[in-house]
Amino acid sequence: MKFFDPLILKTEKLISAFPKKEFELCKPWQDAQQAQVIMRRDTAYELEGVGFNLVTSDDVCDSIVVVGDDLGEIKDSRRFARITLVQIEDSDDEQKAYSLIKKIDYVKYHCFPDGYMMRSTSRSHKEAVRVSKQALNDGADFKKIGSLLIEKYKEIPAVKGVKVIFITAKEADYNEAERIAEKNYAITxxxxxxxxxxxxxxDTCNLKAICDEVEGMKELHFNKADR
Ligand code: SF4
Incomplete structure (x- = not known):
């Protein structure tokens, strides 16, 4: 699965100019086990931006990367991005790989970090997070939240490695993060x-622009027709 690799390169470029903190997995943040509602009066701040996965068959080391302030350092609502790189088993079965991409995307609907309410809609790369005052008092940080997310991704047997990148730096190019997210969606x-x-x-297909740009797409469609 190489279709998303150019977007991984763009992601690396997006964060290359910023200092980063990189963490190994730790004891995950507690999972509330079900969707939670954090009332406005209990909210410390909100993070708003994009959240999406880039799937590859290249090596990805389990880790959490923070570009910008960590949860405990943020004082007010701001833009953010969560970009998760997911290594899957290499396979010639494209149907299986596509199903896997969808399954990986659904992980966000089954992960409920306590006091960290993630909201997103299907068919959208937008992600908003409401962080509770209680969670901050209890020591929530991206390392623990990311470890919980990685644990959930890895419940899927074909997932081999996961890197969760949280971007909160005020100077980051969130418009570029949005463009990467949109291209990811278009390829999917x-x-x-x-x-x-x-x-x-x-000639009449409305996906021609993507097929012209992403190596291997056209071959995939026509190989499929030959079977
Ligand atoms: S290869 Fe298939 S999806 Fe791509 S432009 Fe041609 S018809 Fe459309």
């Missing part, structure tokens, strides 16, 4: 089309 949608469509007319 194109894969969906390829897996389900019998239309092979590139």
């Amino acid at each position: 949608e194109t894969l969906n089309h390829i897996m389900n469509s019998v239309n092979f007319d590139c």
